[in-house]
Amino acid sequence: MRKVAVIAVGYTKVSEHWNLSIRELFTEAALMALNEANIDQIDALYIGNMFSGYCQHQEHLGVLMADYIGLKSPPAVKIEAAGASGGMALREGVQAVASGLHDLVVVGGVEKMTDVLSPDITSALAMATDQEYEAFIGATFVALNAMVKRAYQHKYGVSDELIATLPVHCHEMASKNPYAQHPFKITVEQVLSSPFIAEPLRLLECSPVGDGAAVLMLCPLEKAKNFTDAPIEIAGMGAATDTIALYQRDDLTTFKATIEAAEIAYKMAHIKPDDVDVAEIHDAFSITGIISLEDLGFFEKGKAAEAVSEGQIAPGGKVAVNTFGGLKARGHPVGATGVYQAVEVVKQLRGDAGKNQVDGAEIGLTQNVGGVGGTVTVHIFRRLG
């Protein structure tokens, strides 16, 4: 297998882009990356997206985007794995380059959520769960994650106050991120006084609805210097699945797919969790982030929230996490999120992270979750010496 590098990135601000259609969003991000790499033709296009079929009545995103960007007939396909669509699209892109099949690959993610009203978004998000055996009882996506939080607090006795420190941290990071959807600070008190969406999950523990697109340009590591002075190697990747439905799990307080995907990725990159300098993790809900911090091996089970409250995931702490705000505050345009995470880790490793730069960051990790831990991708990125 060939080694693979990221040579350029592109993204839009995450926002309620009332005036941009799904194709315009993606095109804006794609042209930013193509311009950065000074490339006007590619070999293949992979697009992470969860519910364009539901929200725009538009499938066939591969050709739609290739056509609109003005690319000349590349193979182009949409990759769907719920919230992990972006991470899975990246995986497909890396495989294509590593295998030798393609040299220049664009991996993107896009989601346009504000074309529909909130009842439709609720239905669309629930498509990530098991419709036949789980969603049919009326469980929303938030409700299932609320069950996870309840089970976690029951098992480990972790308080709401401690768990609330994760969204507070993410907003602190986003307050210095010009493309974040919610670039403002919040307090634990604000989190705890915000309304319940599904008890015990409150509004300020849930990622917002927003639109966005993010893009990575990949090529073989050996050719990367032709396009950039600062290529970032994709040093490891893992992906795994679990049962789609929660009722089949032995334990709701851990995502087995995260543990397995991370193990594969760490092994491939020849690193341990302690080697990671920056990580973008999937905090779709406060509890998803807390559990992920533990399953990735950064903190012991039941201890992540306390670590967050102690500043251990802030820049300068044990591992700098969600330095652009994470899903909670950068925003969570679902199918684009896994690619945003990769863009952000690349920016950190390039030393291009602005006010949130983590000094000397060499190794970065992204963890992208689909459903309630049904699919998880983990990617590890490395700055070249």
Next chain:
Amino acid sequence: MTKEAGIIGYGAYIPIYRIKAQEIARMWGNNNGHVPIMEKAVAGIDEDLVTIAVEAAKYAIRRAKIDPREIGAVYVGTESKPYAVKPSGTIVAEAIGATPLVVTADFEFACKAGTEAFHACMDHVLAGRMKYAMAIGADTAQGRPGDQLEYTAASGGAAFIFTKKSDKTLAYCEGAVSFVTDTPDFWRRAHEHYPMHAERFTGKPAYFHHIVSSVKTLMETTGLRPSDFKYAVFHQPNAKFPVKVAKMLGFTLDQIKPGLLSPEIGNCYAGSSLVGFAATLDVANPDDRILLASYGSGAGSDAFSFVVQDTILEKRNPIPSVRSLISERKYIDYSMYVKFRGKIRA
């Protein structure tokens, strides 16, 4: 010949009944006590758009001290027509004694239907077509039970009589703008009882974009600045939006205070900015300049600059002020509210 139209009389009407937003929240569960206003005005069981419009129109005629037979146009801006087909304007015109030599029509442009009628009335009188023309904005707005709109959808209205500017008019218009785009943020289809809204889309690209655009255009065409205005009145769908748009445009809280009524009466739709304008005229003094900016979903905003004249001082009594109408109130609970508003259907 004057090129300016003036207002010779105005009147407002707010039904006596109020329901507290917390009472609605009690019914449906609420966001930890976060409600968009304090209370809203509710039309009684024998009140509808027409009774509200007639009350406001009668006050306007009394204030104008004119013969209603000289009113050449009666336009009713509303989305609460008692009849789908049959004008409300004919009932109002008949009730105030303006029939039969009169033009009447019902104007529909969501919450800016009333100010839409301002444009027509001012053009009528300036064209010399008629001596007086009356524009009314009034509604008995309905929100779907349990929907966010139920907190704010209220009843009330105001009427304004236009004529050519003279020493008898109490304020004249020195600039008018209508800014319209096709922006579907709120609508009610035929045969449907309650309107639909596009949630947060009703904010930035709808309310804020259109009001900011109309007011900025008015400022550009007149050369005026926010500091040239003593008062400003914006459409008031809740307590927050008018304060925010005022800030965005460079107006202060003091400038909008007399006309900011939504916390106490809710959003009476086509009557919203007009009742606020009436309340502002109640306290304004000669030479004060007032900005009026409506917003109608669908979407558009009318912006006007009015200059108050000396006659205002003679026009105050004995017509009840908007403030006194607001202070006359009887509280009802949710069950009485659903009865009054026809929400119980057999």
